[in-house]
Amino acid sequence: MKFQIEKDVFQDALNQVQHVVSARTTLPILSNVLIEANDDGLQLSTTDLDVTITMRIAADVSRTGATTMPARRLASIVRELPTSEIDFEVNDDNAATVKSGPSFFKILGLPSTEFPTIGEFGEAKEFTIDQKLLKEALRKTSYAISTDETRYVLNGVNCLIGEGMLTLVATDGRRLAMVEQDLEFPAGNEIGVIIPTKAVNELQRLLNDSGELKVALTESQASFELNDSHLITKLIEGNYPNFRQVIPGEANHRVTIEREVLLNAVKRVSLLVNEKTNSIKFSFEDHRLAISANSPEIGEAEEVIDVRYDGPKLAVAFNPEFVMAPLRNLDQDEVFIDLIDESSPGVLKIDEPFLYVIMPMRVAN
Amino acid sequence: MQSHLTYDATEPIPNEQLETLWNSVSNDLREELGEGPFSLWFSEFQLTHAGPEGITLLAPGTMYSIWVEENFKDSLLSVFRKHVAPCEQVRCEVVCSSISDTNISDKGSMKGEVTRLKPRVMVEKISESKLLERGRAAGLVDTFRFENFVSGENSDLAWAAAQAVAEQPGKTYQPLFFHSACGLGKTHLLHGIGWESLRRRPKSKIIFVTAERFANDYIEAIQKSSITSFRKKYREADLLLIDDVQFLGRKEGLQQEFFHTFNSLSDKHNQIVLASDCPASEINALEDRLVSRFQWGLSAEIHRPGVEMRAAILRRKRDDWGNGVSDEIIDAIVERVRGNVRVLEGALIRVAMVAAMNDDEEILLSDLDKILADICDGGESRAIGAQEIKRAVAEHYDLDLQILNGKKRTARVAEARQVAMFLVRKLTDLSLVEIGASFAKDHGTVIYAVKKVKAKCETSSSLKNTVELIKRRLVRSGSGDRVRGGNARQKSSGLRLPDGFDRTKNSGLLGNSDA
Numbered sequence: 001m002k003f004q005i006e007k008d009v010f011q012d013a014l015n016q017v018q019h020v021v022s023a024r025t026t027l028p029i030l031s032n033v034l035i036e037a038n039d040d041g042l043q044l045s046t047t048d049l050d051v052t053i054t055m056r057i058a059a060d061v062s063r064t065g066a067t068t069m070p071a072r073r074l075a076s077i078v079r080e081l082p083t084s085e086i087d088f089e090v091n092d093d094n095a096a097t098v099k100s101g102p103s104f105f106k107i108l109g110l111p112s113t114e115f116p117t118i119g120e121f122g123e124a125k126e127f128t129i130d131q132k133l134l135k136e137a138l139r140k141t142s143y144a145i146s147t148d149e150t151r152y153v154l155n156g157v158n159c160l161i162g163e164g165m166l167t168l169v170a171t172d173g174r175r176l177a178m179v180e181q182d183l184e185f186p187a188g189n190e191i192g193v194i195i196p197t198k199a200v201n202e203l204q205r206l207l208n209d210s211g212e213l214k215v216a217l218t219e220s221q222a223s224f225e226l227n228d229s230h231l232i233t234k235l236i237e238g239n240y241p242n243f244r245q246v247i248p249g250e251a252n253h254r255v256t257i258e259r260e261v262l263l264n265a266v267k268r269v270s271l272l273v274n275e276k277t278n279s280i281k282f283s284f285e286d287h288r289l290a291i292s293a294n295s296p297e298i299g300e301a302e303e304v305i306d307v308r309y310d311g312p313k314l315a316v317a318f319n320p321e322f323v324m325a326p327l328r329n330l331d332q333d334e335v336f337i338d339l340i341d342e343s344s345p346g347v348l349k350i351d352e353p354f355l356y357v358i359m360p361m362r363v364a365n
Numbered sequence: 366m367q368s369h370l371t372y373d374a375t376e377p378i379p380n381e382q383l384e385t386l387w388n389s390v391s392n393d394l395r396e397e398l399g400e401g402p403f404s405l406w407f408s409e410f411q412l413t414h415a416g417p418e419g420i421t422l423l424a425p426g427t428m429y430s431i432w433v434e435e436n437f438k439d440s441l442l443s444v445f446r447k448h449v450a451p452c453e454q455v456r457c458e459v460v461c462s463s464i465s466d467t468n469i470s471d472k473g474s475m476k477g478e479v480t481r482l483k484p485r486v487m488v489e490k491i492s493e494s495k496l497l498e499r500g501r502a503a504g505l506v507d508t509f510r511f512e513n514f515v516s517g518e519n520s521d522l523a524w525a526a527a528q529a530v531a532e533q534p535g536k537t538y539q540p541l542f543f544h545s546a547c548g549l550g551k552t553h554l555l556h557g558i559g560w561e562s563l564r565r566r567p568k569s570k571i572i573f574v575t576a577e578r579f580a581n582d583y584i585e586a587i588q589k590s591s592i593t594s595f596r597k598k599y600r601e602a603d604l605l606l607i608d609d610v611q612f613l614g615r616k617e618g619l620q621q622e623f624f625h626t627f628n629s630l631s632d633k634h635n636q637i638v639l640a641s642d643c644p645a646s647e648i649n650a651l652e653d654r655l656v657s658r659f660q661w662g663l664s665a666e667i668h669r670p671g672v673e674m675r676a677a678i679l680r681r682k683r684d685d686w687g688n689g690v691s692d693e694i695i696d697a698i699v700e701r702v703r704g705n706v707r708v709l710e711g712a713l714i715r716v717a718m719v720a721a722m723n724d725d726e727e728i729l730l731s732d733l734d735k736i737l738a739d740i741c742d743g744g745e746s747r748a749i750g751a752q753e754i755k756r757a758v759a760e761h762y763d764l765d766l767q768i769l770n771g772k773k774r775t776a777r778v779a780e781a782r783q784v785a786m787f788l789v790r791k792l793t794d795l796s797l798v799e800i801g802a803s804f805a806k807d808h809g810t811v812i813y814a815v816k817k818v819k820a821k822c823e824t825s826s827s828l829k830n831t832v833e834l835i836k837r838r839l840v841r842s843g844s845g846d847r848v849r850g851g852n853a854r855q856k857s858s859g860l861r862l863p864d865g866f867d868r869t870k871n872s873g874l875l876g877n878s879d880a
Contacts, residue, residue, distance in 0.1 A: 151431060171428075173435030241427030248405070333597075343402045351568055359436050362398075 001037045001065025001090040005057070007081055007100070013044050013057045014075040016229065019202060020046040020053050021071045032068035034115045035090075037061045045115070046071055051199045052118050053206075054230040066112035067094045077105055118232055121223060124216035125191055127161065131226060135207035137168045137179040140354055142200050143325045146172035157200050158240040162190030169243050175322045176243055176357040191217055194240050199233035206231060247357055248345050251338030255284055256308035259335045262289075263327040265303040269293045270320035272301040279317040279361035284309050284339075293320075316342050317361040323348075326356045372449045377416035386448060387412035393444045398437075406433055410457075419454040420445055430457035500563055504573035509556030515681050517674040520550060523665035527554045527638075531561035534569075534604050534636035538663035540627075543640040545667035548705030551640035554667075555606045558638055562604050569603040576612035580619050600629040603636070610641045610659075614649035624655055631658075670706070675699040678706055679713055688717040697733050712737055751789045751803045757835050758785040770805050783814035784832055790815050792839065 014033065021031050025048070034045040039061065045054040067090045078086065081100035090096045094109040138157065146154035151173070160167040161183070169178045195203075199222070206229050207213070213226035217235075224231045269280055272293045280293040287309055292302040316339065326348055327335065338347040348356040372378050372386055390412070395403040406429065414421035422441075424430035433441075434457055441455045497507065511531070516524035523545075529537045543551045559571050574582070579599075586595035599605065605626075613620055630637055641648060644666075645659035670678060676692075676699045683690050694716060702712045719736055759766045762781040769782050782804065789800050790811065797808035804810070822829040 154431070171431075173431040239427075241431065243428055245426045245428040246432050341399070341401050343399045344405060359432070362440075 001035075001067060001088075002063040003037050003042065003059045003061040003088050005042065005059040005086050005088060007078065007084045007086050009057050009059075010086060011075070011078050013042075013055045014071065014078055016206065017044050017046040017053045017055055018071045018075050019205065020048055020051050020198075022048050023072075029068065029110055029114045029116070031070055031072070032110055032115070033071035033074060034066065034068050034112055036066040036112070038064050047116060047118070048198070049116060050196065051202060051231065051233045053202060054232075056228045065090065067096065067109045068112055068115050069096060069107055069109040074107065077107070121216070121221060121232070122218040124218045124221075124223070125189060127215045127217075128212045129166070129215060131207045131211050131213050132209045133166075133181060134213065135204060135209070137166070137181060138200055138204050138207075139329050140179050140326070141168045141170045141177040142197070142204065143329055144170040144172060144175055144177035144356070145197050145200070146170075147197075148172065153194060153236055153238040153240055156194040156196040156236045158192065158194050158243070160190075160192040162192070169240070171243060171246075171357075174319070174359050175325075176246060177326060178243065178247075178355050178357075180353045180355075182353070192240065193217055193222060194236035194238070195222060196233060196236050199231065203231055246345070247355065248338075248340060248347060251340050251347060253284070253309070253311035253314060253339045255289065255337045255339070257289065257305070257335055257337065259327055259330060259332060261305050262335065263324060265291050265305050266320050266323050266327070269301045269303050270324070272298055273320055277317070277361060278319055278321075280320045281315055281317050283313070283315040284311070285313045286310065314339060314342060316346060318346070318358055319361060322358050330354070371447075372415065374415055374449045374451055375417055377414065378449075383412045383415060386415065389448055390444050393447065394440065397440055397444065406437065413458070415449055417451065417453075419456060420449065420452060422455065422457050424457045424459050427459045430459050433457055495567070496560070496564060499567065500560055500571075503559060503563070503571040505556050505559045505563075505571070509553045510560050511557040513681065513685060514550065514553055514557055515674070515678045517670060517677065519668040519670045519674055520554075523550075523554060523667045526663050526665045527558050528561075530636055530638060531558045531565065534562060535634035539631055539634070540637035540639055540659065540662045542645060542659050542662060542664045543638070543667060544642065544644050544664065546669065546705060547642055548707035549667045549669065550706065551642075551667060552608050555608055555638055555640050559604065559606055562636075566603075570601060571604045571606070572599065572602045573606040573608070575608045576610045576623075579607060579623070580612065580616065583619055583622055596626070599626045602630065604638070605630055605635070606638045608640045610639045611643060611648045613655070614651050617652075620652050620655055624652070624658075627655070627658055672699055675702075675706075675709055679709055682710055682713055683717075686717070688713075688721070690717050690720055694720070694730065694733070697730060698737065701733065701737055751793055751795060751800065754788045754792060754835075754839060755785050755803075757839050758788065761831065761835050761838075770803075780828075783818050784828075784835070786811050786814035787818035788832065788836060788839075792836070 017033055021033070023031075025031055030048060032046075034043075036043045036045075037059065040056070041061065042057050042059040043054060044057065045052060047053075077098065081098070082103055083101040085100070087099040088096060089099075090109070094111050096105075096107045096109055098105040098107065141157055145156060149155065154171060154173070156170075158167075158169040160169075164182060164184075166181045166183050167178065169176065171177070203224055206224075206226060208227065211227065213224055216223040216225075220235055220237060222233050222235055224233075266280070269291045270293060272295050273280055274293060274295040280291060283290040283292070284307070287307060288304055289307045289309070290302060290304045292300065294300040330350055332350040332352070334351070336349045338349060340346075343360055343362065345357050345359050348358065372382065378386065391403070391407065394407060398406075409425040409429075410433075411423040412420070413423045422430075422433075424433065438455065442452070445455055446452045501507070511528070514524065523543050526538055526541050527543075530541050543554060545551055555573065559573050562569060563571055582595055582598075586592045613623060627637060639659060644664065645651070645656050648656070651659075676695055679695045679699060680692065683695065690713065695713070698709070698712050698716060702709055716733070716736060719732070755769050756766060758781055759769055762777065764778065764781055768778055769785055771778075786800060786804060789795060789803070790797075793800075795803070797811045800811045801808040818828070818832065822832060
């Protein structure tokens with residue numbers, strides 16, 4: 001196998017695929033990137049057996065073939081190479097020589113035959129969808145994914161296509177983020193899958209702000225084809241619990257707040273968060289919101305911001321991190337917080353089909 | 366707390382006691398969490414087991430069990446410990462394959478076909494209450510909708526343009542510029558465009574402001590050094606509706622800011638709609654680059670409604686308000702009151718009020734003149750006379766009235782005479798010949814005087830100010846112009862000459878008595 005390639009192209013592609021490679025793995029081949037050279041160019045693949053990413057890039061191939069190279073090492077070498085043209089040649093023992101101007105590297109790889117092949121992709125339902133739409137929806141929900149491995153069904157984003165809607169949900173039992181986008185699509189094609197965290201993260205990295213992607217879903221696998229990349233992931237098996245059970249009904253009070261103002265205020269006040277309760281207090285009263293934290297051993301902080309609220313005096317305590325997470329991942333100017341009372345879940349909404357349920361903390365006061 | 370009975374859980378508690386135990390625990394939980402949260406989370410829970418290895422609750426769904434375990438585990442444990450000893454742990458179980466747990470069933474597959482998922486275009490999906498909420502937040506007034514705008518010959522162009530813009534903002538007319546005398550519906554159309562756009566595109570960002578409000582926001586932004594958020598607010602609007610743009614006149618800093626706002630919006634093809642009481646070119650001391658931008662799109666004038674239109678408008682108003690004034694009375698009002706729509710509405714309200722006290726329509730009709738006396742007077746009958754103008758000019762120049770009519774031609778007298786001719790020409794219906802006669806001159810002199818003053822006004826601000834001042838005094842002195850009584854928002858179009866006369870354009874000095 002022999003090819004010549006532009007450094008930037010090679011480097012970008014290696015960066016994209018190397019995230020999948022786990023640092024510590026029992027199978028050495030999983031630290032490697034599969035490089036296949038054919039007449040169209042190069043194809044780079046990495047896998048951790050759950051998620052597989054493949055990228056096609058242009059290269060001047062003079063001899064076709066395939067090999068695997070340690071992904072991270074190759075990426076760091078390519079990053080440092082001095083010239084924009086790289087000559088790459090692999091012999092039959094999977095030893096690669098990399099030449100770039102005055103630099104010369106010899107890297108030992110493993111045979112491509114050891115690289116695990118992706119299981120047969122069964123009969124799938126296929127969709128095309130706007131990349132930006134999916135990217136935004138993942139961004140608005142993925143931070144709420146549970147990291148508690150004993151509740152493995154919650155370790156991903158639940159993605160439902162049905163009833164004229166694309167619904168994405170993530171929850172960890174204390175908060176829940178949901179995007180519900182109206183879609184036009186023929187009936188009789190409903191499906192619900194749970195996309196695991198790692199695939200969600202990789203997908204967000206790959207998605208662009210324009211163009212479409214092709215999604216294929218089976219019971220156990222999902223494939224996402226976009227631009228020149230292809231991501232295949234195993235799905236989390238099991239039923240995602242019915243999240244609608246925890247979305248509160250009609251609220252009594254609505255507060256309208258500027259998103260950035262709220263985010264910055266919470267960020268500041270949370271510097272003095274009470275480590276025991278990990279909560280900060282939100283007191284709403286007559287168009288003002290006082291955010292306060294009180295930590296007996298450290299001190300206290302308070303910030304008052306202007307909001308639109310004309311309901312009665314109301315004080316609720318929230319985990320500041322849970323308040324900031326959605327605010328960081330939205331880009332609307334204004335957010336609404338719907339409250340029922342001091343101890344019922346609050347709901348953060350925006351002008352778009354999104355909601356975020358957050359449990360108030362109970363504080364002795 | 367209510368129950369001091371402690372259950373012994375060294376052996377599994379018999380089923381028949383579980384219910385009473387759960388009741389006591391429920392009461393304590395209710396007290397601790399409050400009724401709302403308790404019924405939200407625990408109302409459908411059941412206690413299924415209590416024994417040495419712990420307590421098991423049956424949850425109505427997996428999500429309930431997860432949230433309750435995450436959020437209420439400590440409360441549950443502490444409450445149970447009051448009633449049960451020993452109590453090691455509390456677990457939630459879920460009824461297997463509970464129906465409420467399935468989100469969506471996997472129905473048949475469509476092999477080989479790729480389904481395109483695309484966002485549905487949201488049309489009319491906004492509820493009236495949401496619409497109202499958003500509209501009000503954007504500064505729109507509830508009642509100024511397209512539905513209750515009465516269009517007619519006088520407003521054909523403006524009405525069609527407003528509809529087109531609401532339908533396809535940023536595409537057809539950029540900017541759309543309404544101008545007319547006051548009270549003829551500019552503001553109504555602006556608000557109407559706002560409401561209609563919001564109804565069609567509930568997510569679009571709409572801002573309605575008067576130019577004065579824009580100015581105040583700007584000043585405040587400078588004071589609070591929050592100019593970035595000011596710019597963000599205005600430059601990111603999908604639809605910017607600005608009323609009374611004549612207010613921008615003479616305010617250079619503001620014009621500069623507005624210029625940039627305008628450009629940034631129009632670069633993004635976001636719609637701008639402006640309303641002014643005079644054509645862009647007549648706005649006092651408005652930078653040329655703004656004038657040319659205002660004239661760039663479509664300029665639509667709303668004319669004074671004819672008798673039929675006025676009657677139609679009043680009938681609509683009557684129907685809206687539900688007062689039982691008859692068509693005859695409306696016709697009679699329309700004949701007597703020639704002012705703008707606001708004056709008409711005022712007249713209608715007054716008549717309706719009198720009618721409510723007095724049932725007899727005959728009497729009402731005959732009394733109409735009396736009832737509307739002052740409003741009628743606001744009409745043409747109380748025009749400013751040539752004599753009045755001359756007196757005001759003479760007073761200003763500190764001259765004897767007779768000298769204006771005389772032959773003396775010192776610079777001062779000549780200027781005063783010319784200004785007087787100019788104002789008479791502008792403020793009255795008199796013909797050139799008539800004006801000439803009243804000054805004992807011919808009509809050529811009048812034409813020359815008008816031209817001269819106009820030209821001088823453009824170069825000399827002192828003369829311009831003089832003319833403005835006299836005019837303002839005249840208007841303020843209560844005589845009003847020939848169209849209506851004194852209103853703070855005095856309009857130039859009210860001073861327009863009858864048809865058949867050469868309309869003096871570009872008379873910036875007539876535009877802004879209120880600037």
